[in-house]
Amino acid sequence: GATRYEAESATLSAGGTVDANHAGFSGTGFANAANAVGSYVEWRVTGPASALTFGYANGSTAARPVDIAVDGTVTAAGVAFPPTGAWTTWSTVTRQLSLPAGSHTVRVTATTADGPANLDYLDVTPLAS
Numbered sequence: 001g002a003t004r005y006e007a008e009s010a011t012l013s014a015g016g017t018v019d020a021n022h023a024g025f026s027g028t029g030f031a032n033a034a035n036a037v038g039s040y041v042e043w044r045v046t047g048p049a050s051a052l053t054f055g056y057a058n059g060s061t062a063a064r065p066v067d068i069a070v071d072g073t074v075t076a077a078g079v080a081f082p083p084t085g086a087w088t089t090w091s092t093v094t095r096q097l098s099l100p101a102g103s104h105t106v107r108v109t110a111t112t113a114d115g116p117a118n119l120d121y122l123d124v125t126p127l128a129s
C-alpha cells in the first residue's frame with residue numbers, strides 16, 4: 001500500500017499553522033497554510049512511486065488551486081482542490097506521476113489569494129510490481 005506522510009510533519013511557509021479544530025483528519029492535525037498566493041506545504045518523500053494522493057478539506061465555495069512541484073520543478077500546474085462542503089469533510093486529489101527512487105521534495109503552492117485547501121496528508125503510491 002501507499003506510504004502516508006502526515007501534513008503535520010511537513011514544512012509550511014510563513015504564516016501556516018498545524019491545526020486540529022476540524023474533525024476527521026488523519027494523524028494529529030492538518031496543515032492550514034496561509035491564505036495567500038505562494039503559500040505552500042512541502043513534504044519530503046521516498047520514491048519510487050507512481051501516484052501522489054493528497055488528503056484535504058475545502059469548506060469554502062471555490063476551488064483552491066495549487067502548483068505541484070517535485071524537487072523544485074512544477075510538474076502539475078493549477079491543480080484544483082474542489083470544495084468538499086465543509087471543513088470537516090475530507091476528500092482526496094490524486095495525480096499520477098513517475099517518481100524515481102530516492103528522496104524527493106513535493107511542494108504544493110497556492111496560485112490564488114485564498115491559499116491552499118487544508119491539507120491532511122500525502123499518500124505516496126509505490127510502483128506496481
Ligand code: GCU
Pocket residue numbers: 019022032033035060087114115116117118
Ligand atoms: C476557515 C477554516 C480554516 C481554513 C480557512 C481558509 O477559517 O476554519 O481551517 O483554513 O477558513 O479559508 O483557508
